[in-house]
Amino acid sequence: MLTVLGAYSWVNIKFLLEGAWVTVFVSVLSIILSYIFGIILGVIRYVKIKYLSAIVGFVIDIIRNLPLILILFFTYFGLPHIGFKPDPIWASVIAMAVFESMMVAEIVRAGIASIPVGQMEGARANGLSYWQALRYIVLPQAIRNMIPAIVSQFISLVKDTSLATIIVLPDLMNHAQIIYGQNTNYTIPMFLALAVMYFVVCYSLSLLSRYLEKRIGGNNSKKHDHAVEQAIENGSDA
Amino acid sequence: MISIFQNYGGELLTGLGQTLLCSIIALFFALIIGSIFAIMETVPNKAARIIARVYIEVFRNIPLLVITMFFYVVIPMYVVKISGFASGTIGLTLYSSAFIAETVRSGIQSVDPGQMEGSRANGLSFWQAMRYIILPQAFRYVIPPLGNQFINLVKNSSVLAFVAGFDLMYQGNVIASDSLQSMSTYLCVGLLYLILTLPLSYYMRYLEKKLA
Amino acid sequence: MKKILSKIGLVFALLIMVVSLGACSQSSSGAKRDVLKDDKQSNTITWGVKADTKLFGLMEVKDNRIKGFEVDLAKAMTKQILGKNGKARFIQVTSQTRMPLLANGNIDAIMATMTITPERAKQVDFTRSYFDAGQAILVKNGSPIKNVKGLNHKGAVVLGVVGSNSVQNIKKFAPKARVLQLSDYSQALTALKSGQGDALTTDNGILYGMSIENPGYSVVGGTFTKEPYGIATAKGQKPLHNAMNNALTKVENSGQYNKLIYKWFHNVRGFDMKGAER
CATH class of the missing domain: 3.40.190.10 (Periplasmic binding protein-like II)
Known part of the structure; x- marks a missing residue:
């Protein structure tokens, strides 16, 4: 029993927290990046610009349908071929940001498509240009609808950072593995710690999502709710 | 890239087969488990609803890799020996079942509640109404999102690489180290994953449009 | 606006093509630069070492540092090559990641329990053996x-x-x-x-x-x-390769090498100390 309690010595906890810090750092940075790029790419995909939308759509479909582990290999082993040498932390940030941008872009596209065409037509009739109508009328409504789906995507992102141990990202998962790799008695305590730490972060995010859903859900029609639900389910991970 | 296919074609095909096998087994069981918990979430019994909620939240909020490693490392140490392929498939099943439960639940709830009331009024029991009236409609509704879940499952099966499950990603790692051509190898592996996921993804989008 | 964007689209498409062509041609930018010269300028050598291998390179949970025979040997060799104030930077590698990382130039040299084999020697240059394992x-x-x-x-x-x-x-x-x-x-x-x-x-x-x-x-x-471990450098880095071999000889002749062998292996049951000393 004492040996098991030794797993939670200050030295080990500190080591785990250092890993958790890397997990949080990589997650937060790639959440910010993928939110920005996801919306831009989603809009480009929706508005049907000659060439650009088609190419962006194609790239999104390709990357969305690959496992995240492959994207991690491509950034870590592939980017240096074009002159940029990321360390595991930056390689993970880039890989997660690219992968999740594509996921968010797909959610945003579906979100804009779920806004009734009348909104756009009405705005145009009132003298707004296509881009003004999109920017001020359609997009705000769409993003409001999409927030639960996007948050759920970000929960996946946090969980998926654990896969980056394959390129030796010193994250929570990696540090836990190092600890139980050096002392078998610590295996169960480490898995418990992993489960609790990931669960706390992800579950609080999902509570946030539910809170946002309730706060903004009031004025939505049933059709929108279903579109949101569907997009949540479409939102995917590794 | 061509040389990789020529020299390691057999390994890549085995990997593709294992990935597909693991995904199909996991989909089958995740569908069953997921549907059970989805129905549990909608029954009047409060205890059943709480159990279902806890199950879904636990497996949705813990990384797949942690679940898989648990079955690969901890269970064999104290309970029973499980191979890498099996522990990966079990992890994948449990993880995906939570997502499928959510999908099916939203499908059930999207069926007009009047339908349930109407069938009860016509003398059907709760379970009969569920079985013959609600579920058939719900499943039609959730086919596109379920298809997307299957695509996720195929992609997620790459965790088998962490537990030596002989899947496509594992073969890719082995070939990359053996041929010392990591980029070409991973491009080949990516191509093979796309062969599995991309057509399905386009088909699901077509279905979504048709049903919308 | 749409027209402008469609032009941007074309440029974007061309860019993707150029980038992917560049990636396919396995650009030789890594081979052109002289790693030793760069290292002397930055006064740092970047080593790829193991972090999961007790005695050779192991991540210490206490202070989050990698420790082991190879880490110490790399530090001693860095001082021989760059002088007393030379810095050694360590990057964790696994058997799977070390070769691509060296080819890409993320690391200057691999000292990670890597056996000298003819197949690997086609891709990288090895120094003479610094440790004979089996x-x-x-x-x-x-x-x-x-x-x-x-x-x-x-x-x-x-x-x-x-x-x-x-x-x-x-x-x-x-x-x-x-x-x-x-x-x-x-x-x-x-x-x-x-x-x-x-x-x-x-x-x-x-x-x-x-x-x-x-x-x-x-x-x-x-x-x-027989598994002779060698230090791997990228192909075409003759100056660095020669400097590594010289540094190894100096570390061996000064007695530092034997001290390190003693430090890490003297209480290992079954280890042949006499055979390992140089």
Whole structure:
């Protein structure tokens, strides 16, 4: 029993927290990046610009349908071929940001498509240009609808950072593995710690999502709710 | 890239087969488990609803890799020996079942509640109404999102690489180290994953449009 | 606006093509620069070392630093090459990631229990050997397997690490056994403890490190291959390669090498100190 309690010595906890810090750092940075790029790419995909939308759509479909582990290999082993040498932390940030941008872009596209065409037509009739109508009328409504789906995507992102141990990202998962790799008695305590730490972060995010859903859900029609639900389910991970 | 296919074609095909096998087994069981918990979430019994909620939240909020490693490392140490392929498939099943439960639940709830009331009024029991009236409609509704879940499952099966499950990603790692051509190898592996996921993804989008 | 954007689209498409062509041609930018010159300018050599291998390179949970024979040897060699104030930077590698990282220039040299083999010598340049290991197997105490021949039957499962040449060797010595390749040594050891395999195979030095930490496991049957470890540098880096060989000689002649061998291996049961000293 004492040996098991030794797993939670200050030295080990500190080591785990250092890993958790890397997990949080990589997650937060790639959440910010993928939110920005996801919306831009989603809009480009929706508005049907000659060439650009088609190419962006194609790239999104390709990357969305690959496992995240492959994207991690491509950034870590592939980017240096074009002159940029990321360390595991930056390689993970880039890989997660690219992968999740594509996921968010797909959610945003579906979100804009779920806004009734009348909104756009009405705005145009009132003298707004296509881009003004999109920017001020359609997009705000769409993003409001999409927030639960996007948050759920970000929960996946946090969980998926654990896969980056394959390129030796010193994250929570990696540090836990190092600890139980050096002392078998610590295996169960480490898995418990992993489960609790990931669960706390992800579950609080999902509570946030539910809170946002309730706060903004009031004025939505049933059709929108279903579109949101569907997009949540479409939102995917590794 | 061509040389990789020529020299390691057999390994890549085995990997593709294992990935597909693991995904199909996991989909089958995740569908069953997921549907059970989805129905549990909608029954009047409060205890059943709480159990279902806890199950879904636990497996949705813990990384797949942690679940898989648990079955690969901890269970064999104290309970029973499980191979890498099996522990990966079990992890994948449990993880995906939570997502499928959510999908099916939203499908059930999207069926007009009047339908349930109407069938009860016509003398059907709760379970009969569920079985013959609600579920058939719900499943039609959730086919596109379920298809997307299957695509996720195929992609997620790459965790088998962490537990030596002989899947496509594992073969890719082995070939990359053996041929010392990591980029070409991973491009080949990516191509093979796309062969599995991309057509399905386009088909699901077509279905979504048709049903919308 | 749409017209402008469609032009941007064309440019974007061209850009993607150029980038992907660049990536396909496996650009030679890494080979052109003189790594030794860059290192002298920055006063730093970047080494790829193991972080999961007791005695050679192991991540210490206490202070989050990698410690081991190879780390110390790399520090001593850095001082020989760059002078007293030269800095050694360490990047964790696994058997799987070390070759691409060197080819890409993320690291200047690999010192990560890497055996000199003819196949690898086609891709990288090796210094002469800095440590002579040999492949062996690690089993649970009381296991019926006494040597590598004991693994050569149907149903036997051997654990190894992706990208290590021990997995290729074991196929020669125990062709009937099934080989499972894990991503690093700590994963492979955990898998052995979980009963996922009958034996773990790699070089004896690494296995000795594991058996110290885990008294329930021991190295059996002696070595069945010769595994001379070399420091790998990228092809076309002759100046760095020569500097490495010279530095190794100096470290050996000054007696520093033997001190390091003593520091790391003197209390390892079964280790041949006299044979390792130079």
